[in-house]
Amino acid sequence: MEEKLNSPTFQDTDLIYPESEKEVSDLIKKFYKSNIPIEIIGLGSKRNIGKPLQCAKTLSLFKLNGIIEYLPEELYIKVKAGTRMSEIEDILEKNKQQLAFEPIDFGYLFLGKSNYGSAAGQIACNISGPRRFKVGSARDHVLGFRAVNGRGEIIKSGGTVVKNVTGYDLSKLICSSYGTLAALTEITFKVLPAAEESKTLVIHNLSIDNAPEYLDKAISSSVDVSGAVFLPIHPICNDCEMSVEKTFKLNDLKNLGSLTALRIEGTKKSVNERMESLKLFLNVDEKNTSALDTFQSKILWKKIKNLELFSATKNNIFRIVIPPSECTKLIYELPNKFKYFVDWGGALIWMEACELSEGKFNSIRKKVLKHNGYISMIKYSDYLPYVEDVFTINNARFNISQDIKKSFDPKRILNPGKMYTGI
Amino acid sequence: MTKLQMPKIDRKVFARKDTIVKDLKKIVNPEYVLDHKDELRPFETDGLSAYKQKPMIVIFPENTDEVSKILSYCNSEKIKVVPRGAGTGLSGGALPLADCVLLCLGKFNKILEIDYKNRCVVSQPGVTNLSITQAVQDKNFYYAPDPSSQIACSIGGNVAENSGGVHSLKYGTTTNNLLGVEAVFMDGTISRLGGKTLDSEGYDLLGLITGSEGLLCVITEVTVKILKKPEEIKAALIGFPTIEDGGKCVTEIISSGIIPAGMEMMDKELIRATDNFVKAGYPRDAESMLIVELDGTESDVTELMERVKKISQKNKATSIKISKNDKERLKFWEGRKAAFPACGDLAPDYYCMDGTIPRGKLAEVLKEIQSLSKKYNLPVANAFHAGDGNLHPLIMYDSNDKKALAKTEKFGEEILKYCVKVGGVLTGEHGVGIEKRELMCEMFNNNDIQQQIKIKKALDVSSLLNPGKVYPILRKCAEEGRVHIHGGKTKFPDIPRY
Numbered sequence: 001m002e003e004k005l006n007s008p009t010f011q012d013t014d015l016i017y018p019e020s021e022k023e024v025s026d027l028i029k030k031f032y033k034s035n036i037p038i039e040i041i042g043l044g045s046k047r048n049i050g051k052p053l054q055c056a057k058t059l060s061l062f063k064l065n066g067i068i069e070y071l072p073e074e075l076y077i078k079v080k081a082g083t084r085m086s087e088i089e090d091i092l093e094k095n096k097q098q099l100a101f102e103p104i105d106f107g108y109l110f111l112g113k114s115n116y117g118s119a120a121g122q123i124a125c126n127i128s129g130p131r132r133f134k135v136g137s138a139r140d141h142v143l144g145f146r147a148v149n150g151r152g153e154i155i156k157s158g159g160t161v162v163k164n165v166t167g168y169d170l171s172k173l174i175c176s177s178y179g180t181l182a183a184l185t186e187i188t189f190k191v192l193p194a195a196e197e198s199k200t201l202v203i204h205n206l207s208i209d210n211a212p213e214y215l216d217k218a219i220s221s222s223v224d225v226s227g228a229v230f231l232p233i234h235p236i237c238n239d240c241e242m243s244v245e246k247t248f249k250l251n252d253l254k255n256l257g258s259l260t261a262l263r264i265e266g267t268k269k270s271v272n273e274r275m276e277s278l279k280l281f282l283n284v285d286e287k288n289t290s291a292l293d294t295f296q297s298k299i300l301w302k303k304i305k306n307l308e309l310f311s312a313t314k315n316n317i318f319r320i321v322i323p324p325s326e327c328t329k330l331i332y333e334l335p336n337k338f339k340y341f342v343d344w345g346g347a348l349i350w351m352e353a354c355e356l357s358e359g360k361f362n363s364i365r366k367k368v369l370k371h372n373g374y375i376s377m378i379k380y381s382d383y384l385p386y387v388e389d390v391f392t393i394n395n396a397r398f399n400i401s402q403d404i405k406k407s408f409d410p411k412r413i414l415n416p417g418k419m420y421t422g423i
Numbered sequence: 424m425t426k427l428q429m430p431k432i433d434r435k436v437f438a439r440k441d442t443i444v445k446d447l448k449k450i451v452n453p454e455y456v457l458d459h460k461d462e463l464r465p466f467e468t469d470g471l472s473a474y475k476q477k478p479m480i481v482i483f484p485e486n487t488d489e490v491s492k493i494l495s496y497c498n499s500e501k502i503k504v505v506p507r508g509a510g511t512g513l514s515g516g517a518l519p520l521a522d523c524v525l526l527c528l529g530k531f532n533k534i535l536e537i538d539y540k541n542r543c544v545v546s547q548p549g550v551t552n553l554s555i556t557q558a559v560q561d562k563n564f565y566y567a568p569d570p571s572s573q574i575a576c577s578i579g580g581n582v583a584e585n586s587g588g589v590h591s592l593k594y595g596t597t598t599n600n601l602l603g604v605e606a607v608f609m610d611g612t613i614s615r616l617g618g619k620t621l622d623s624e625g626y627d628l629l630g631l632i633t634g635s636e637g638l639l640c641v642i643t644e645v646t647v648k649i650l651k652k653p654e655e656i657k658a659a660l661i662g663f664p665t666i667e668d669g670g671k672c673v674t675e676i677i678s679s680g681i682i683p684a685g686m687e688m689m690d691k692e693l694i695r696a697t698d699n700f701v702k703a704g705y706p707r708d709a710e711s712m713l714i715v716e717l718d719g720t721e722s723d724v725t726e727l728m729e730r731v732k733k734i735s736q737k738n739k740a741t742s743i744k745i746s747k748n749d750k751e752r753l754k755f756w757e758g759r760k761a762a763f764p765a766c767g768d769l770a771p772d773y774y775c776m777d778g779t780i781p782r783g784k785l786a787e788v789l790k791e792i793q794s795l796s797k798k799y800n801l802p803v804a805n806a807f808h809a810g811d812g813n814l815h816p817l818i819m820y821d822s823n824d825k826k827a828l829a830k831t832e833k834f835g836e837e838i839l840k841y842c843v844k845v846g847g848v849l850t851g852e853h854g855v856g857i858e859k860r861e862l863m864c865e866m867f868n869n870n871d872i873q874q875q876i877k878i879k880k881a882l883d884v885s886s887l888l889n890p891g892k893v894y895p896i897l898r899k900c901a902e903e904g905r906v907h908i909h910g911g912k913t914k915f916p917d918i919p920r921y
Contacts, residue, residue, distance in 0.1 A: 073678040074781045096680060126622070137622055139630060140599050153870045161779045162592060163811040163851035165585045165634050166859075166866055167893065168875050169598065172630020181626075193680035220542065222563075222654045224719065270723040323619035325540040347621050374624045391624050396614040401626045403881035408874070419625065 014057045018064070021146065021154060021185040027059060028183065028413070029152030037413045040179035042082055045117030046106050046125050049378055050178050050418045051390050061120050064185055072097055075191050076143055076160045081120035081184040088119060088189075098194040101138050102129025105306045109379060112312030120184040126176035127319070129305035130227040130263070133219065133344040139175035141190045147174065147182035150409025160188050173404070179415040180423060181408040195265035199275050200227070200292040200300055203284055205257040208232060208342075212327045214282055215345040218262045223278045227263030228345035229304055234258070239354035240315060240339040247308050248300060254290045263301060307350065309341060316356045316381045318364075320349040322373030330371045334364060356384045365392060391419055398423075427474055427857060430891040432522045436502050440479055443502065447482055447524070450492045455483035455530070466507070466525055470572075471515040471858055478505065478519030485530045487605060487613055487643040494641065494888075495611025497524055503887050504609070506637040508548060508580030511572045513775070514856025516584065516636045516892055526641060528579050534558050535644070541619045542649055543602055548579020548642045552586070555647060564649040567594035570852065571760065579642040585634030587852040589685040592810035593718075594650070596852070598633040605644035606632060609883040619646060631878070636854050637889040639882050653718035656684070657728055658752045661735045662709030662742040666690060669711035670786035672738040673809045676715065677782060679734060681727050685716040686810030687759050690789065692769075693804040693817075700765040703758030706742040713809065714755055762806045763817070770802065770819030774835050778842030779813045779851035791841050792816050799834045801827065813851035814842070840865055855893045863895050 018024045031038050039055040041047055043062060061082035069078040072095045079088060085103055092098055103122045107115025123145075128137035135141075144158025157170035174181060203214060211230040218225045231244045245256050253259070264274045275291060292300060303309070310317055322330055324346035331340070331349070340351040353361075361377065361384070368375045374392035393401070398420065405412065405423045417423070436443070440458065447456045457463060463477045484490045497504050503523040510517050519525045531547035537558055538545065544555050544566065552573040555566040569588035570576055576586065582604060587596040594600070603617030616629040623629060632639050663669040669688055676683065689697070689705075689712050698705040706712055715731050717724045728745060735743055746752035766773045780788050789805060796803045802819045818834055820827040839849055843865045850859055863872060876894055880886065 071781070071783070073674045074783055075677065126627070128622075133621055136595065136599050139627055140595065149874060153874070155870050155874045156867070157871065157875075159779075159848045159866075160781060160846055161812050161848060161851070163587050163596065163779045163808070163813045164848045165587075165596075165852060165854050166848045166850050167855065167863065167871075168639075168878060169585065169630055169634050170875070170878075172598065172627040172633070175630070176625070176627055193682065196680075216540070220539070220651060222651050222720070224653075266719070266723055267726050269726060270720050273722050274720055321620045321622050321624070323541045325538075344621060372618050373620055376624060393625050396612055397616070397625060397628065399612070400608070400614065400628060400882065404626055404628075404631075404878060407877035407881040 016057060016059050017062050018059065021064070021148065024059070024064070024148045024183055024185055025152050025154050028148050028150065031057065031413050032150060032152050032411060035411055035413070037416050040183045040415055042118030042121035042124070043084065045110070045115045046121050048110060048380065049125060052386065053415060053418055059183060061118060061183070067091060068186065072191070074160065076188050077191055078160065078186065078188045079119050080186055082118045084118060085116040085122060092191055093194070096194050097191045099141060099189055100131060100135040100192040101141050102131045102305045103138065104129055108311045109307045109313070109317060119187050119189070123175050123184060123187055124177060124179050130229060130301055130343055133228070133347060134226045135192070139172050142171040142175060142187060143190050144188040145171055145174055145184055146186035147184045149182045150411060150414045154185070155182065158188065162190060178418050180405060180418055181414065183414065197268045197271040198263060198265045198294050198297045198301070199271050200297040201262045201264070201275060201278055202253060202290040202292060203260040203282070204255040204288045204290065206230070206260045207234070207258065208328055208331050211258070211260045212324070212342065212346040214260055215262070215342070216324060217282060218278060219345040221278070221281055223264065223274045223281065225262050225278070226265045227261065227301055229261050230342040231259040231261070231309065232341065235336050237337045237339045237354060240313070240352050242339065243309060247303055247311070250292060250296045250300060252290055252292050252296055255288070261300060263297060304343070310350070310352050313352055313379070314381055316353045316377065316384050317379035318351050318353065318361070318375055318377050320351065320368050320373055320375045322347065322349070322368065322371050326371035326373065330367065330373070333367050335360070356381070358384065358387050361387055362389070365389070388421070393420060428896050429476070429520055430503070430896070433501070433503070436500070436522050437479065443500070444480060446496060447480065447493065450496065451482060451484050451489050455485070457481040466510070466519060466527070469507070469510040469515060469517040470513045471518065471856065474515050474518050474857060476519050476521060478523050478525035479521065481525045481527060483527050483530050487607060490526070490607045490641055490643055491611045491613050493524070493526060494607055494609055498609050498611065498885070498887060501885060501887065503890055505889050506583070506641045508577035508583065509551070509575050511576040512580060512584055512854060512856065513777070514850070514854040514858040516854050516856040516889070518857055520891065528577065531579070531643065538619065539564070543619055543646050544649055545644065545646045546578055548582070548645055549577050552576050552578055552581055555649070559649050563652045565652055566647055567600050567650055568597050578645050578647065582633055582642050582645055583635065583637045584852070584854045587813070589687060589808055591808070592686065593682050593684045598630060600648045601629065601633055601645070602648055603646040604629060604632070604642050606640040606642055608640045609888045617646065636856060636893050638879055638893060639888070655721040655724045656716065656718040656749070656752065657724050658714055658716040658746045658755045659728060659731055660705065660744040660755050661713045661715065661740050662706030663711045663713070664709070664739055664741055666711045666789045667786040668739045669713055670789070672713060672735055672740070673785060674783050675734045675738065676731055679730060681717075681730060683715050683810055684718040685714070687714040688712065688785070688807040688809035689759065689762065690805040692802065693762055693765070693806055696765040696769055696804060697758040697761050700768065701757050701761045703754055704744070705758055709741055714759055716752070759806070762804070766804055766817045766819060769804070770821065772820050772822045774818045774820070774831055776816045776818070776835055776838050777813070777850050777853040778839050778847055779811065780842050780845055780847035782809065782812045784845040784847070785809060785812070788814065788841060788845060792838055795834055795837055799830045801831060801834055808851070811851070812847065836862070857892055860893060861895050863893070
């Protein structure tokens with residue numbers, strides 16, 4: 001019901017809902033001939049990521065909805081592009097399977113409640129959850145797709161099998177292209193068995209000085225962890241809601257304060273044994289650790305992946321991806337009043353910034369680049385509702401990207417400028 | 424040898440050969456520019472040795488700057504360039520053109536950095552796949568993709584072909600284990616795509632160039648992920664009374680939620696041939712056989728192996744042998760890895776195919792191959808990467824009999840078409856190259872192929888980088904698609920192929 005309420009209720013006067021791939025193709029052909037730029041959206045849950053668009057028309061994939069084929073034993077599910085993520089996850093769960101990259105429900109960040117969006121949106125943004133460092137990101141879980149390019153031509157690439165080197169791997173290119181290359185109509189996801197058990201070892205009250213070391217040690221061990229996150233309570237930012245303790249209120253957490261969480265998944269016996277090995281290996285004190293069982297562990301990681309720590313914030317949110325070795329160094333260099341947490345064992349930082357200016361954002365970008373990472377603005381605020389460079393790029397990659405864009409969408413009618421000015 | 428149409432020779436370029444050699448000698452050490460016909464002979468073919476063509480010039484740059492200058496020069500002079508790693512590819516991706524500069528990355532042979540903190544290795548592209556694992560194994564790390572030719576194939580070539588191996592169901596292929604590259608485009612532009620971060624932003628150019636078979640850029644540096652070695656690895660050798668039972672067992676293992684590190688299947692012909700060859704203790708009376716390898720923690724492997732055993736028994740397994748130690752496990756694999764050379768003992772020649780199909784169609788496709796074998800009166804042996812549905816049927820024939828060769832070609836073509844018909848693809852890991860170029864229309868329509876060609880032209884305006892590969896030249900679109908081996912001798916007889 002909640003999802004239904006969140007279905008497209010945009011104010012756009014020119015919102016179009018094609019009902020078939022052919023209709024998408026006919027419409028884009030028409031816009032191509034008349035040079036009319038269009039905004040492509042799935043269910044619009046991540047519409048605010050990227051640069052704001054001013055298009056004459058908006059094409060929603062809302063009505064291209066439904067599961068086309070799901071073969072659990074073949075480990076794939078083929079869906080129409082506008083299919084709700086919740087529908088996909090529900091059916092997979094019934095068969096004890098999952099999209100292993102842990103797709104993020106951005107509803108919590110933008111609205112303070114679930115608004116999971118569509119399959120196409122997940123692929124277009126390619127932003128993955130905590131298990132990413134172990135299993136790959138969304139792009140590693142797309143086996144094939146069908147789409148309509150900027151000339152209105154229906155194109156396809158890939159298939160339904162994992163091992164496939166027939167032609168260029170366009171599935172990778174379509175992921176993280178934010179609808180600027182083609183309007184997706186059909187996606188085949190690779191699915192994997194869901195683990196029987198999930199347990200989490202929580203180490204309390206570490207700081208940014210030592211937590212990344214624990215994350216690194218755990219990931220580099222043979223224990224095979226599938227989640228490694230640090231949720232600090234410092235620095236205290238007066239303009240952010242310091243909500244670690246409130247968000248992660250779980251019965252078995254012994255202490256308040258910062259949380260360093262390590263997840264272990266697998267069969268029951270193995271998970272129990274690995275939990276013990278991990279404690280021994282990290283040499284942690286029982287008093288300062290908590291162990292979460294499957295039920296609580298799942299709640300914890302769902303809240304982490306859905307960014308509930310930043311639920312309905314009014315501030316800017318950005319995402320920094322860096323080599324894990326640079327994590328602590330970078331955080332020291334950043335303005336110390338920002339609220340943040342560290343995921344992917346130190347390779348990802350989510351950050352909430354208050355009183356941010358474009359100049360300050362760009363100076364942060366310079367520091368991130370110095371550490372060989374990149375930064376993207378994910379959510380704007382009232383005081384910084386626009387930045388020129390939402391995503392990071394250099395000249396050589398910009399030129400190549402522009403050429404790629406032209407090969408799909410020569411008249412730049414699909415989400416023009418959504419990622420970069422000129423693309 | 425099948426006659427192969429290649430892009431038209433540019434006579435004007437050929438006529439300027441001496442000037443071009445002189446110019447190239449200004450870019451690199453003059454000793455590393457080869458143009459005498461005797462010097463060119465070793466480079467006239469790659470792993471697909473049925474096709475031979477001497478290049479116009481061979482060049483060995485030593486650094487990225489030289490690669491950039493060579494490409495920039497060739498681009499402005501409209502000279503074709505064919506990049507080459509170790510030249511072990513099986514689809515003819517590095518086959519030279521008569522008027523090309525063959526750009527060899529053999530001098531890029533150093534591992535540049537081992538970074539345990541970020542769990543990656545930075546390497547030059549000419550380093551072999553196996554050397555990467557060897558460089559990190561003392562700390563119990565390894566590089567996951569393991570193509571059969573890993574002792575010889577280069578990591579840059581792996582990127583170009585998106586190489587797989589027997590463990591790709593669980594650990595993915597090159598594209599899933601690659602963090603970054605330094606690439607040089609045809610106009611000389613040098614660009615870093617990705618790096619040591621897990622994701623990269625903007626269009627996934629790294630994903631695009633992986634598996635692009637040397638058509639989009641030349642790789643000059645590679646950063647790959649390394650993984651901690653699993654605590655325990657065990658393999659089971661399971662015999663079945665029919666192919667269907669083996670196929671059903673594969674499907675049931677996956678359906679039960681187990682993702683084996685490797686799952687290989689062989690048919691009766693190959694079980695006997697390989698067991699004769701290496702005495703691996705295979706069940707010689709079985710109609711089909713599975714090798715199921717599980718890895719992880721000790722308790723995981725023990726528990727899952729027990730489940731595999733039960734599923735196999737349910738599917739009428741006639742024999743189940745579980746490796747007691749690493750030596751025995753490697754012995755199981757030794758037979759599988761000897762599958763190709765063992766075929767050399769069965770017939771003077773064989774063609775190796777490389778399609779991928781949905782696992783559930785395994786029994787159906789094997790039956791179809793058997794019935795085609797009867798139709799063409801040619802024996803066939805089957806080896807499968809069953810876990811990911813990648814099949815390698817080996818058609819046996821005698822090339823001295825001209826009619827047998829034509830029949831074999833037709834047979835191979837029908838197998839690949841059948842793979843596509845049941846929802847599979849033309850090539851799982853060998854690449855399209857020149858070999859399956861004309862079969863692309865079986866899988867893709869004109870729009871699909873045109874979109875790919877437009878990408879090619881966007882990055883290489885004059886289509887000078889490795890032209891004539893991957894995309895169809897002929898209209899009839901269905902002639903080739905095989906690896907041709909004569910007298911059991913491949914171009915690289917010492918490299919394992921499986």
